[in-house]
Amino acid sequence: MRRSFGHGGLWSGACPCCGPEALVPEHAVPRRGLLAAVLAGAGAVAAGPVLAQGATRSLRVRRQVTNDSFSGVYFRDGRYDREALRRLDFVFRDLSRAETTPMDPRLFDVMSTVARQMDSDESFEVVSGYRTPETNAGNARRSTRVSRVSLHMSGMAADCRLPGRNSMQLARLAADMRLGGVGLYQRDGFVHLDCGPVRRW
Structure with a gap:
């Protein structure tokens, strides 16, 4: 199941990987393995092509x-x-809890590749990186746009913007590259990037 970016850039639905049909009780799985059941049935994990590119990889955030x-x-x-x-x-730590987690380095590969393809040497502005289950649950209570089974909780996702680049342009390019999940939040001016299954919303 895939969703396309809606006209006008507004939210066009929940992420199909993280939607209500994929909910996993938070108490049922350890934090780092929280999304294993979701990802196992969602197809091959993306970002493989990124890993083979370049002797060195760099990132500005x-x-x-x-x-x-x-x-x-x-x-x-x-x-x-x-x-x-x-x-x-x-x-990329959870600011509200002052807690870090080992981020999945494939997320950095995705971001690095997107910046390179956009010919940008600007720093990504990171709006949200890792979220503890507690932080994510609180966000989900305040907004229906926040998934209760978010890849942010596994250190696999970031909400970000790239100065000098339009969010719609960034999202379309990232989606066309098929490196992972891409969500457009044009109203808020940022894009969700992750190293999970290829999908868009």
């Missing part, structure tokens, strides 16, 4: 509100740089 940032290489000589990943984990 800045966190909204705190201005914490990372700019540099996070993958070199065939492996991820642990210190760079640790620094990225901090930038």
